[in-house]
Amino acid sequence: MDALTSQQVTFKIFRFNEETDYLPFYNTYTLEVTHEEVVLDILNRIKWDHDGSLSYRRSCRHGICGICSIKINGKAILACKSRLFDLIKIFGTDLTIEPLSTKRVIKDLIIDKKDFWEKHAHVNPYLVSDIVEEPTSEHLVSPHDAEKLNEADYCIQCGACHYSCPALAINEQFIGPAAFAAAYRFSADVRDEGALKRLHIVNQEAEGVWDCVKCMECAEACPKDVNPIEKITKLHNMIFEANIAKNNVATRHAVGFAHSITKHGLLDEGELVRYSEGNIGVMKHIPEAIAMFKNGKIVMPWNMPKSKNLDEIKKLVKSSSTVKF
Amino acid sequence: MEKLRYALYTGCTARESTPELLKSTLAIADKLGIELVLLDEASCCGASHLQDYDDFLSLVLNARNICYAEKLGLTMVTICNTCQLNTAMTKHRLDTNPELKAKVNAKLAEVGLEYKGTSEVTHFLYALVQDFGLEKLAKMVKVPLSHFNIAPFYGCHNIRPSELQNLSNGGENPYNPTSLDDLIIACGGVNVDYAEKNKCCGFHAELQSPHTAAVLTGNAIAGAMDANADWMVTPCPLCHLKLDVQHHAASKAIGRDVKLPVLHMPQMVGLALGCTPAELGLNHHVTKVDFV
Numbered sequence: 293m294d295a296l297t298s299q300q301v302t303f304k305i306f307r308f309n310e311e312t313d314y315l316p317f318y319n320t321y322t323l324e325v326t327h328e329e330v331v332l333d334i335l336n337r338i339k340w341d342h343d344g345s346l347s348y349r350r351s352c353r354h355g356i357c358g359i360c361s362i363k364i365n366g367k368a369i370l371a372c373k374s375r376l377f378d379l380i381k382i383f384g385t386d387l388t389i390e391p392l393s394t395k396r397v398i399k400d401l402i403i404d405k406k407d408f409w410e411k412h413a414h415v416n417p418y419l420v421s422d423i424v425e426e427p428t429s430e431h432l433v434s435p436h437d438a439e440k441l442n443e444a445d446y447c448i449q450c451g452a453c454h455y456s457c458p459a460l461a462i463n464e465q466f467i468g469p470a471a472f473a474a475a476y477r478f479s480a481d482v483r484d485e486g487a488l489k490r491l492h493i494v495n496q497e498a499e500g501v502w503d504c505v506k507c508m509e510c511a512e513a514c515p516k517d518v519n520p521i522e523k524i525t526k527l528h529n530m531i532f533e534a535n536i537a538k539n540n541v542a543t544r545h546a547v548g549f550a551h552s553i554t555k556h557g558l559l560d561e562g563e564l565v566r567y568s569e570g571n572i573g574v575m576k577h578i579p580e581a582i583a584m585f586k587n588g589k590i591v592m593p594w595n596m597p598k599s600k601n602l603d604e605i606k607k608l609v610k611s612s613s614t615v616k617f
Numbered sequence: 618m619e620k621l622r623y624a625l626y627t628g629c630t631a632r633e634s635t636p637e638l639l640k641s642t643l644a645i646a647d648k649l650g651i652e653l654v655l656l657d658e659a660s661c662c663g664a665s666h667l668q669d670y671d672d673f674l675s676l677v678l679n680a681r682n683i684c685y686a687e688k689l690g691l692t693m694v695t696i697c698n699t700c701q702l703n704t705a706m707t708k709h710r711l712d713t714n715p716e717l718k719a720k721v722n723a724k725l726a727e728v729g730l731e732y733k734g735t736s737e738v739t740h741f742l743y744a745l746v747q748d749f750g751l752e753k754l755a756k757m758v759k760v761p762l763s764h765f766n767i768a769p770f771y772g773c774h775n776i777r778p779s780e781l782q783n784l785s786n787g788g789e790n791p792y793n794p795t796s797l798d799d800l801i802i803a804c805g806g807v808n809v810d811y812a813e814k815n816k817c818c819g820f821h822a823e824l825q826s827p828h829t830a831a832v833l834t835g836n837a838i839a840g841a842m843d844a845n846a847d848w849m850v851t852p853c854p855l856c857h858l859k860l861d862v863q864h865h866a867a868s869k870a871i872g873r874d875v876k877l878p879v880l881h882m883p884q885m886v887g888l889a890l891g892c893t894p895a896e897l898g899l900n901h902h903v904t905k906v907d908f909v
């Protein structure tokens with residue numbers, strides 16, 4: 293059978309004009325789309341053939357300026373890079389086109405990315421270095437050193453990850469995946485001398501890396517494979533390595549795993565909560581602990597299971613640990 | 618068909634706060650004729666928090682766990698999404714980076730082990746869907762769950778990042794996953810669709826960021842309730858703990874009373890296969906499972 297070269301698709305498009313509309317609404321168009329078309333082609337066709345007032349951003353048409361990011365059925369995409377046929381494979385032929393954030397719409401698919409840029413600026417996203425005013429040669433970075441950036445420098449600031457992050461949607465202080473990736477990008481650069489200051493910024497409670505829920509949405513959303521959550525993990529590591537981790541519930545929660553594994557091989561869940569929260573903080577968990585206890589969900593210290601060959605684990609923890617707290 | 622055999626990595630939760638998960642896993646394996654060999658030597662996977670503290674140590678420990686499955690010559694199955702993530706991530710990083718693998722193996726040699734990369738790592742859900750087969754499972758159903766609207770809750774770490782997870786989950790798309798829906802249908806139940814089914818439950822930030830975590834939990838349960846679900850089902854014990862135990866905090870955070878029974882994936886399958894509530898440990902839930 294020949295592969296389909298065109299398919300009929302129904303598009304529901306989010307419409308809202310901050311200046312004239314009280315509530316947003318959706319326009320529906322049914323169009324024949326070809327296997328070569330990307331979402332931006334469809335937006336152009338709707339604008340040019342049906343409704344000239346439809347507003348969206350586009351510029352490079354090459355997946356590099358980062359301006360055309362929108363959401364299709366909840367998935368953040370670059371309109372100029374995403375083929376319709378790939379989206380149909382995931383969602384079928386009913387597609388809803390929305391702005392990256394419906395909370396921040398100026399008009400239709402255009403949003404105000406102010407919060408994104410503020411967060412970005414907040415992490416000092418530039419090389420901090422004493423430069424020689426009149427250098428005699430170039431500042432060469434070896435391929436080996438360049439690899440340390442782990443492709444964090446591929447970010448095009450499209451905001452796809454930022455507006456897919458659930459932690460940020462709930463807690464507006466949270467710096468968010470794109471700015472964290474930028475913080476990592478410059479801190480991992482061998483020419484940079486501003487890492488410590490940046491690490492202090494991302495180490496703050498409520499806004500820093502500790503409030504990430506580890507949902508991996510940012511890794512999934514990024515059209516450039518920047519993998520922000522991987523960079524967030526690296527920032528955690530760098531905070532411990534730089535010895536600036538504060539003694540708080542978040543850091544103790546990470547360190548507590550190492551203690552527990554050394555002792556039992558397995559995680560002592562109750563002890564982890566006590567160690568992380570401290571003897572006073574742990575009190576607030578008592579009601580749920582009682583409910584769990586009643587239902588046989590709490591293992592008493594004397595019944596704590598242990599891994600077989602625990603001596604191997606102890607030995608490895610000793611020989612393979614790379615940080616101290 | 619040859620009998621399916623796997624090395625079972627239980628993770629910590631199934632041995633502690635969700636004993637019903639281990640119980641029901643073993644119960645349905647028995648009914649389905651799947652042999653699970655327990656990896657009693659294994660340690661905790663680090664749950665992506667040890668990874669934040671000491672990445673190298675977490676690689677060594679996870680590699681050691683996989684070594685024991687390799688010794689048995691079996692695929693490792695996990696019953697916790699986060700175990701799946703951290704174990705599969707370790708495997709992927711070692712299999713694609715010979716230098717790192719050599720460094721890890723130098724440590725493992727101290728205890729007489731070697732990570733080779735010969736065992737696959739997959740979640741039990743995908744072992745059922747792909748290896749056992751849903752058609753075969755549907756034929757074994759004794760008590761179809763046809764009275765129930767069931768809300769699948771996938772949990773992040775089985776479906777994201779897809780680049781990694783697709784190596785073992787048969788190409789599930791994280792924006793529109795289907796495995797758990799298909800399993801519900803195979804059990805005779807009615808799967809309900811809701812926006813939060815592939816979203817985060819908040820578990821991993823519960824201590825550090827309780828409000829964020831509670832809102833996510835609340836949204837998930839509310840989404841399932843609004844879709845008319847009678848109960849939820851999840852392949853992850855951490856999601857389970859969050860949804861089953863934390864509904865008070867979740868209700869408070871979103872300003873609306875939310876609560877639904879939440880079953881572990883093998884408990885649902887077990888009900889359909891005719892296991893008794895006691896065999897499935899249904900008495901261990903905080904939100905009472907009152908429909909059986």
Ligand code: SF4
Nearest residue numbers: 457504505507508510
């Ligand atoms: S992994 Fe963390 S930073 Fe990335 S989207 Fe989820 S909460 Fe946000």
Ligand code: SF4
Nearest residue numbers: 447448450451453514
């Ligand atoms: S990290 Fe990726 S998704 Fe996030 S802003 Fe940069 S390019 Fe876009």
Ligand code: SF4
Nearest residue numbers: 628629630662664699
């Ligand atoms: S995710 Fe939890 S249960 Fe699974 S091994 Fe890790 S700590 Fe243990």
Ligand code: FES
Nearest residue numbers: 353357358360372
């Ligand atoms: S138009 Fe520039 S990235 Fe799409």
